[in-house]
Amino acid sequence: MNNIVLKRESNTDFSSTxxxxxxxxxxxxxxxxxxLRDNTHVLTHCLDSIIAFSNAHLMQKAQNKLAVMACHSKTSQFIFPGPGKPIDIRQTDGQYEIFTMVEKTIKHNLSKLLGSDISxxxxxxxxxxxxxxxxxxxxRMQRIKSPGIKINSRILLVTGSSDSASQYMNYMNVFFTAQKHNVVIDVCALDQHLSLLQQGCDITGGLYLKLPQLQGLLQYLLWVFLPEPPIREKLVLPPPVKVDxxxxxxCHRELIDIGFVCSVCLSIFCKFSPICTTCHTVFKMPGPLAVKQKKKKLKL
Known part of the structure; x- marks a missing residue:
């Protein structure tokens, strides 16, 4: 993230509001x-919808700020603003210059990222x-902003991956960090229901949506996720579902209903273990259950 160039002079437009x-x-x-394995052309459709949604966010207010990231299997990169110097953008007739820069920069950096992955x-x-x-x-943006300026920050995650219980602790860390810093996390699930990310939306006060049909991605993005959190209370949005x-x-990275919790580090296990594999605390073996003796009836 250190290769992202943030110009100091670009912060002056914060002071206008x-x-x-x-x-x-x-x-x-x-x-x-x-x-994506079933139909590789879906990637282009999703990317075009995200670009249109991003431009709609910038169009709402001239002072709005945008960042777009690409999440991959081995790395995560900022594709807008891109690393290094901005690419040369030729103006397209009939299109706002900022929208052209967003579209060209995202497509250029994403194609470089996908082309570098040959595994x-x-x-x-x-x-x-x-x-x-x-x-x-x-x-970082909160730190470099002008004094007296308030920035409402939120994150929108668009993914079609399945739930990853191996990242459970990492998920919980980022969820509660976002809650502490008043950052709203929204999730748009394209393919499967994601219970862990649904927990993150509930913790941070964001919205979770399992997309009914992929063809309407842009419509759902504009309807559900474009309004800011204070405005959502006045809109008719999809009803919230029960959070899992x-x-x-x-031990097995599987979601469980009942388990054993380490009293030292609060690690969770589906079966009893005499030694905690996280903090190596040794527990006492549970003894046999005491059998209550029946009282003998006195003979009269």
């Missing part, structure tokens, strides 16, 4: 996602790490 909105969009571009090994997406990078970027707050065990 007392409040602005910073949106960080995380797009899961991992080719190992099931819906055929399919692994899970680094979603928790990407959210952590987004929180660092938001904290099951935890993932540290």
């Amino acid at each position: 007392d409040e602005t909105s910073l949106l960080v969009v995380i797009f899961d571009s991992n080719p190992g996602q099931q819906f 055929n090994i399919l692994t899970e997406s680094l979603l928790a790490g990407t959210i952590a990078m987004a929180l660092c970027y938001i904290a 707050y099951r935890a993932a065990c540290f």
